[in-house]
Amino acid sequence: METVDIKQPVLQLNDKLAKENRENFAKHGVYVLNILASPGSGKTSTIMATIDALRDTYNIAVIEGDIASNVDSERIAKLGIPAVQVNTGGACHLESDMIKRAVDQLDLDNLDLILLENVGNLICPVDFDLGENAKVMILSVPEGDDKPLKYPGVFQASKAVILNKIDTLPMFDFDQKAFEDHVHALNHEVPVFPISATNGQGVDAWADWLSKHIEDAHAQQGE
Amino acid sequence: METVDIKQPVLQLNDKLAKENRENFAKHGVYVLNILASPGSGKTSTIMATIDALRDTYNIAVIEGDIASNVDSERIAKLGIPAVQVNTGGACHLESDMIKRAVDQLDLDNLDLILLENVGNLICPVDFDLGENAKVMILSVPEGDDKPLKYPGVFQASKAVILNKIDTLPMFDFDQKAFEDHVHALNHEVPVFPISATNGQGVDAWADWLSKHIEDAHAQQGE
Numbered sequence: 001m002e003t004v005d006i007k008q009p010v011l012q013l014n015d016k017l018a019k020e021n022r023e024n025f026a027k028h029g030v031y032v033l034n035i036l037a038s039p040g041s042g043k044t045s046t047i048m049a050t051i052d053a054l055r056d057t058y059n060i061a062v063i064e065g066d067i068a069s070n071v072d073s074e075r076i077a078k079l080g081i082p083a084v085q086v087n088t089g090g091a092c093h094l095e096s097d098m099i100k101r102a103v104d105q106l107d108l109d110n111l112d113l114i115l116l117e118n119v120g121n122l123i124c125p126v127d128f129d130l131g132e133n134a135k136v137m138i139l140s141v142p143e144g145d146d147k148p149l150k151y152p153g154v155f156q157a158s159k160a161v162i163l164n165k166i167d168t169l170p171m172f173d174f175d176q177k178a179f180e181d182h183v184h185a186l187n188h189e190v191p192v193f194p195i196s197a198t199n200g201q202g203v204d205a206w207a208d209w210l211s212k213h214i215e216d217a218h219a220q221q222g223e
Numbered sequence: 224m225e226t227v228d229i230k231q232p233v234l235q236l237n238d239k240l241a242k243e244n245r246e247n248f249a250k251h252g253v254y255v256l257n258i259l260a261s262p263g264s265g266k267t268s269t270i271m272a273t274i275d276a277l278r279d280t281y282n283i284a285v286i287e288g289d290i291a292s293n294v295d296s297e298r299i300a301k302l303g304i305p306a307v308q309v310n311t312g313g314a315c316h317l318e319s320d321m322i323k324r325a326v327d328q329l330d331l332d333n334l335d336l337i338l339l340e341n342v343g344n345l346i347c348p349v350d351f352d353l354g355e356n357a358k359v360m361i362l363s364v365p366e367g368d369d370k371p372l373k374y375p376g377v378f379q380a381s382k383a384v385i386l387n388k389i390d391t392l393p394m395f396d397f398d399q400k401a402f403e404d405h406v407h408a409l410n411h412e413v414p415v416f417p418i419s420a421t422n423g424q425g426v427d428a429w430a431d432w433l434s435k436h437i438e439d440a441h442a443q444q445g446e
Contacts, residue, residue: 038262039345039374040366067346069372090376092315092346120373122262123290123315123344142365142388143263149292150343151262153313165365171391 014128017096021103021131028108029221031214032116034094034132036154039120041140042164044072045197047115051081052200053207058112058214063102065094065119072117082106093125094118112214122151133217134159141165141174148182155186160193160209167196237351240319244326244354251331252444254437255339257317257355259377262343264363265387267295268420270338274304275423276430281335281437286325288317288342295340305329316348317341335437345374356440357382364388364397371405378409383416383432390419 025032037043044064051060061082064073073085084102086094099116106114116132118125126135137158139147142165148155155161161183169176180192191209195202248255260266267287274283284305287295296308307325309317322339329337339355341348349358360381362370365388371378378384384406392399403415414432418425 038343038366039370040261040363066373068375069369071369071372090346092344119346120261121315121344121346123313123342124347140263140365142363142391143261146292146294147262149294150289152291168365168391168394171394 011127014096017100018129018131021096021099022133024103024108025114025131025133026217026221028111029218030108030111030114031210031217032114032130032132033210034116034118034125034130034135035138036118036122036125036135036158037120037138038122038140038143041120041138041143042197043117043120043138044075046138046162046164046195047076047117048079049195049197049200049203050115050207050210051076051079053203054113054211055081057211059110060113060115061106061111063099063114063116065098065117067091067119088119092119092121092123093128094130095128096130099130112218113210122147122154126153126157133213136160136162138162138164139179141168141172144172145175145179145182148179148186152186155183155190158187158190160191160206161187162206163192163194164197166194166201167199234350237319240323241352241354244319244322245356247326247331248337248354248356249440249444251334252441253331253334253337254433254440255337255353255355256433257339257341257348257353257358258361259341259345259348259358259381260343260361261345261363261366264343264361264366265420266340266343266361267298269361269385269387269418270299270340271302272418272420272423272426273338273430273433274299274302276426277336277434278302278304280434282333283336283338284329284334285338285340286322287340288321290314290342311342315342315344315346316351317353318351319353322353335441336433345370345377349376349380356436359383359385361385361387362402364391364395367395368398368402368405371402371409375409378406378413381410381413383414383429384410385429386415386417387420389417389424390422 076083193206296306299306416429
């Protein structure tokens with residue numbers, strides 16, 4: 001029996017278009033974040049808190065990935081921020097051709113930052129480069145401190161880890177020290193930002209990290 | 224360019240082995256649940272609460288699916304319940320051959336109920352029949368009441384929906400009526416069981432539903 005390896009060709013095509021996306025973003029000096037998390041961990045709320053912290057300084061757009069619905073892009077659009085909804089129609093992750101088409105609807109010349117909200121899933125999106133500058137993941141307190149043990153790939157791939165819903169720590173048996181130890185066992189230097197997207201706690205430190213990376217993207221464009 | 228459809232052959236092989244699993248379970252009168260949920264929605268805690276409610280009446284075993292780690296099977300084994308860990312090594316769902324091999328480690332003659340905890344993922348496991356009697360999904364309150372809009376497939380495929388962590392309702396902006404309406408728009412007759420796996424609230428109603436289905440499996444074996 002012949003074995004057909006379908007994953008490699010799919011990833012090769014994806015990576016080719018991701019490279020084009022990355023070159024396009026770099027040419028325009030736009031910094032792009034690929035945000036990964038489980039369903040319901042607060043991706044959209046974190047994006048909204050990030051917009052709130054940075055919109056006076058930077059021009060921001062959002063690309064929302066979901067299997068179905070436009071619930072999230074409507075929430076973003078209400079803030080007066082350009083938002084493009086991508087419905088994957090069943091696929092468990094965004095791919096770089098979807099991003100390419102979504103970006104065509106944005107005015108890159110007038111943007112500093114694009115936030116890509118991936119499909120809610122800790123597994124499939126990890127393998128798919130979208131041309132982003134960095135993957136960032138969000139884990140929320142109610143999900144539990146053992147998640148790095150069960151989903152190591154996403155913690156290894158992320159340039160920053162946001163721990164969301166820290167306002168609910170008193171309700172849950174979540175050991176923050178143990179969580180950070182598990183994360184750093186997988187990814188030694190990665191910063192962990194404990195935040196509450198709903199009450200704003202900790203968002204400033206996260207926004208500072210992101211601002212530095214946006215500035216670096218601007219500086220590199222000028223070189 | 225030739226297009227290779229890899230999904231259909233993979234699913235066909237999976238479905239063939241699922242059929243064999245199903246015949247094996249039926250022969251032994253064992254009822255099998257395939258439990259789907261996001262990471263951190265309380266799958267293992269719900270399984271433990273279910274064991275607590277039913278272990279005096281039925282012989283139960285658990286098969287734990289995870290990308291990595293044996294955290295969950297260790298929790299179950301501590302209860303004195305047979306537990307088999309399946310590590311998918313990256314795959315975002317269990318497949319029927321994994322279940323077939325795990326079941327080989329169990330004594331089906333002396334079991335009434337097998338609880339399969341799938342990988343934490345609302346998308347990929349939906350397509351893969353494992354030979355179970357029913358898929359059941361768990362959504363937890365912190366994930367939000369809009370999840371049926373974003374992940375319709377899993378709500379459509381489930382024979383029962385468990386709403387877990389209802390003890391945290393006061394902390395979250397979760398509209399239980401809206402959630403149930405969204406669920407029933409996708410799956411008209413499906414029962415929704417609001418529970419708290421940690422404090423036991425609502426578990427009796429869920430356990431009653433499950434008991435009836437175990438009894439049906441027993442009755443059908445005798446026919």
